[in-house]
Amino acid sequence: MTRINCGILPIELTNKHLIAEHREIKRIPNCVSKGRFNLKNQPEKFTLGTGHVKFFYDKLGYLKKRYEELYVECLKRNINVQYYGNSWNDVPKEMMNDYCPTDSDRKLIRQRILEKLTNKKLDNGTF
Template structure:
């Protein structure tokens, strides 16, 4: 699973979620570099579950910026994390687009976080 918590500042994430997103976000540019991707069926709107990763295939500049924020927050908290910013180099220019998260995306992510937190508490 690859989680991109759009609309949520890295400083708002609990430790486990921050570390998980830091680790997982680089999977998307690595898929692009491997050539094992297709834009066919790419969702037009942010989604969770099926299509979540594919949604970001042409939003790699957004992911690069988010990665830098995640990494900085990990270091700020004293976590020992490896820098994987090079994952975002040598990617097709046409896929290096930015993205501005919509309110709907933040709401979806917050609902998912609430669900996960309630499962942990049980």
Template sequence: MGKGHVRFFYPRLGYLAKRQAAIIDEMLARGYSPQFTNIDQLLDGFPDVWCNDWEPTEDAVAINRARISERLAKRP
């Protein structure tokens, strides 16, 4: 990934907060004890313009899955 992938998410922090919540829920469901579980204040202090949601396109999901498959295929 290039350096632009981080900037892509600047105005989409709402999406990242939802993902964080989903990851925490999944960890708890699997018996893990994540250190950080308080997502209520995750976006406090950020301007509203940065806290938008985002939905990846089907093409974006397919590209991501292909990249993961390529990396897994290279593992010994």
């Protein structure tokens, strides 16, 4: 699983979500730079589940900006993280497109985060 909390400001994320996204977001540029990707059947719209990662293969400019925001937020919270910004160095320039998250994207992610937080609380018997 690769978390991309599309459209959610890093400051809004819990520490757990922030750290996980910081760690996982680099998987996509690493995959693209190694040529282990295929744009066939790439979703036209942001999605969760199947196609979630594939959607971002040609939007690595957006992911790079997002990564930098995540990294800065980790530092602001005094979370000790390694810098992975160099993961974007070897990706083809044509894959470095930007993306502007929609209200629908944000709503989808917020619902998923709430669902995860609620399920965790239920699993722990604290909700």
